[in-house]
Amino acid sequence: MTAMALDFSKGIIEVTWHGRGGQGVVTSNQMLGKAALSEGNYIQAFPEFGPERTGAPVRAFLRISKKPIQLYSQVYQPDIVVCIDPTLLSVVNPSEGLKKDGTLVLNTTLTPAQIRSKYGLKSGKVVTVDASTIAMQILGRPFYNMPTLAAAVKATGAVKMETVVAEVLSRYPGKVGELNKKAMERAASEVNIE
Amino acid sequence: MSKKSSEIPMAGNILEPGNAREYKTGGWRAERPKHNPEDCLWIKNGTCALCCIFCPDNAIKLSEKDGKFLYAYDYDYCKGCGICANECPKSCITMEAE
Amino acid sequence: MAATVKMTKPKGSIEGLTGDAAIAYALKQCDIDVLSAYPITPQTIIVEDYQRFFAEGQVKTKVIPVESEHSAMSACIGASAAGARVATASASAGLALMWEVLYCASGMRQPIVLAVANRALSAPINIHNDWSDSYGARDSGFIQMYCQSCQEAYDTTIMSFRIAENHNVLLPAMVCIDGFILSHNVERVELLPDEVVRDFVGVRVPVQPLDTDKPITMGPLCLTDYYFEFKEQEDKAMREVFKVYKDVEAEFQKVTGRSYGMYETYKTKDADIIMLTHSSPAGTAKAVVDALREQGEKVGVLRMKLFRPFPAAELAKELSSAKAVAVFEKCLSFGAPTNPLALEVRTALYDLPKKPMVTDFVVGLGGRDVPPATIVEGYNKTKQYLEKGKAPLYETLGVRK
Numbered sequence: 001m002t003a004m005a006l007d008f009s010k011g012i013i014e015v016t017w018h019g020r021g022g023q024g025v026v027t028s029n030q031m032l033g034k035a036a037l038s039e040g041n042y043i044q045a046f047p048e049f050g051p052e053r054t055g056a057p058v059r060a061f062l063r064i065s066k067k068p069i070q071l072y073s074q075v076y077q078p079d080i081v082v083c084i085d086p087t088l089l090s091v092v093n094p095s096e097g098l099k100k101d102g103t104l105v106l107n108t109t110l111t112p113a114q115i116r117s118k119y120g121l122k123s124g125k126v127v128t129v130d131a132s133t134i135a136m137q138i139l140g141r142p143f144y145n146m147p148t149l150a151a152a153v154k155a156t157g158a159v160k161m162e163t164v165v166a167e168v169l170s171r172y173p174g175k176v177g178e179l180n181k182k183a184m185e186r187a188a189s190e191v192n193i194e
Numbered sequence: 195m196s197k198k199s200s201e202i203p204m205a206g207n208i209l210e211p212g213n214a215r216e217y218k219t220g221g222w223r224a225e226r227p228k229h230n231p232e233d234c235l236w237i238k239n240g241t242c243a244l245c246c247i248f249c250p251d252n253a254i255k256l257s258e259k260d261g262k263f264l265y266a267y268d269y270d271y272c273k274g275c276g277i278c279a280n281e282c283p284k285s286c287i288t289m290e291a292e
Numbered sequence: 293m294a295a296t297v298k299m300t301k302p303k304g305s306i307e308g309l310t311g312d313a314a315i316a317y318a319l320k321q322c323d324i325d326v327l328s329a330y331p332i333t334p335q336t337i338i339v340e341d342y343q344r345f346f347a348e349g350q351v352k353t354k355v356i357p358v359e360s361e362h363s364a365m366s367a368c369i370g371a372s373a374a375g376a377r378v379a380t381a382s383a384s385a386g387l388a389l390m391w392e393v394l395y396c397a398s399g400m401r402q403p404i405v406l407a408v409a410n411r412a413l414s415a416p417i418n419i420h421n422d423w424s425d426s427y428g429a430r431d432s433g434f435i436q437m438y439c440q441s442c443q444e445a446y447d448t449t450i451m452s453f454r455i456a457e458n459h460n461v462l463l464p465a466m467v468c469i470d471g472f473i474l475s476h477n478v479e480r481v482e483l484l485p486d487e488v489v490r491d492f493v494g495v496r497v498p499v500q501p502l503d504t505d506k507p508i509t510m511g512p513l514c515l516t517d518y519y520f521e522f523k524e525q526e527d528k529a530m531r532e533v534f535k536v537y538k539d540v541e542a543e544f545q546k547v548t549g550r551s552y553g554m555y556e557t558y559k560t561k562d563a564d565i566i567m568l569t570h571s572s573p574a575g576t577a578k579a580v581v582d583a584l585r586e587q588g589e590k591v592g593v594l595r596m597k598l599f600r601p602f603p604a605a606e607l608a609k610e611l612s613s614a615k616a617v618a619v620f621e622k623c624l625s626f627g628a629p630t631n632p633l634a635l636e637v638r639t640a641l642y643d644l645p646k647k648p649m650v651t652d653f654v655v656g657l658g659g660r661d662v663p664p665a666t667i668v669e670g671y672n673k674t675k676q677y678l679e680k681g682k683a684p685l686y687e688t689l690g691v692r693k
Binding site for chain 3: 200206209
Binding site for chain 3: 006073076
């Protein structure tokens, strides 16, 4: 019996996040998870428990399911991969392990076509958004996570956009939340999906 | 002294304060103190009492009755340590073999 | 028994909580009088959250920050001896520093609840999960319960006070979760309303507490004449846990609809091979069983929950019909013939007329991920050993060698 041929995560949507320590990888992952939770799902949202130093590449994982989740390992074959930091694309291959019909969501100025040829992706969905520019223009600081999160939500429909926005507003009440909401709305409108 | 596990308080707790009284340590004594009242300041005028103060087992019983000062050892608990003999300023306590 | 995790009455709120946060919330609702702890990863959130509850005035607990885990458990014992409901939390090196005092807590029969976010022991220093820390303390006289999910961690924390404080038991209890894998994992947790928890746990009724009006001596010197008798008492108290555990859980199920059992069986009825483990690997093993069953493999999982006391008789019954039991455990017992969990399982099976083969796989030391592939590898090896009729006493899996 080879493990490769088996499906251990039936009925579970698995998400892997890539980013750098300090960019809000763990937070965005938890927010997406909590949004899914408030829509009546079971979730697991956990970081890759590495040295979470500012600037170090970090990952976080999310599982969403209609039923209680038993699987407790890291995510090896994600349905969705989200990469917050454009500079990571030369360090890690975010498409590694991605399911054939999976979705790759990147913060980049490259087009989906360019990404496809860079990683040799023939199937699935490639989603790009220039979250860096959006963040700098609206938030004035390099917080790319929320606009990238918005792109992921728009492209996958894993949860409703308004649920995620509500989650963000409840975590960051006041001006910070409103600005993030604005950045998310713009990201959703500027997203490229192919 | 040989109760079963079900017959003793939980966890070694001692529920009766001062129950050391039940354990008569006088049997440990190899030498017994002998009190000579002649020069004893307690007998003379009810002062000093160093022997009683220093006794680690509270085994020296000093009392007063009808204007007379009385002196006694409680041999149930006196271990014969000899501290009283050592402390007595008038050397009126001597240790003798049991 | 099979675990029932049915979310029914009464309506509490549903929250996304990490394992640590779930335990902290349970402690808050259990109305503990004293919490004394020293922070250590990955248990930190428990105490952090609790300190926040305290700072915000949500609890009336006396929170005692101390300078070491040795002092933390000592303070807990003192408070518990005075009749307080007491909790603390630790892991790894912190638990190791507590060691001496663990035995005092159990020997003095203080029903302290100790949450453990299982973490590997140094050296080399490592902050990630394995079970070396609490397995090492398995003989300390603490009840040990290992949880698979954040919901179970929450529920078990609440139940643990009732079990530990029962007058037939009066022993401290460890509620263990896998460090990071559960302690830092946000899951769906259905919280009970405060008053439901309050009614369930009640107020602790202490036995022989410290009381200035009725002074007693605790923890006196006890030598060859009586020490053994007190250990006999402790052993008897530990054996009482089986019944009390069942009673408390039955009551909890009535209130919440949820119960877990001393262990959980998953598709074991007709299983040729039963995989036996606990905590997070047990969840993964269940996912593996689902996939293997689709391929026609006769395999199931027995997930331990109660490790101390160890329900050997019941386990032997559950496992007796299997051809093999594949144990997966996150601990190496250096120099031992086999490792702690498998040692217990082999002992439990020894008196069976027809014994299943037992294989023992040490996995996931220092937080090394235990993916389904590792479980499948152990399963395949066990199948091969069954064909050969002979298996090694133990082996390591998922390590480069």
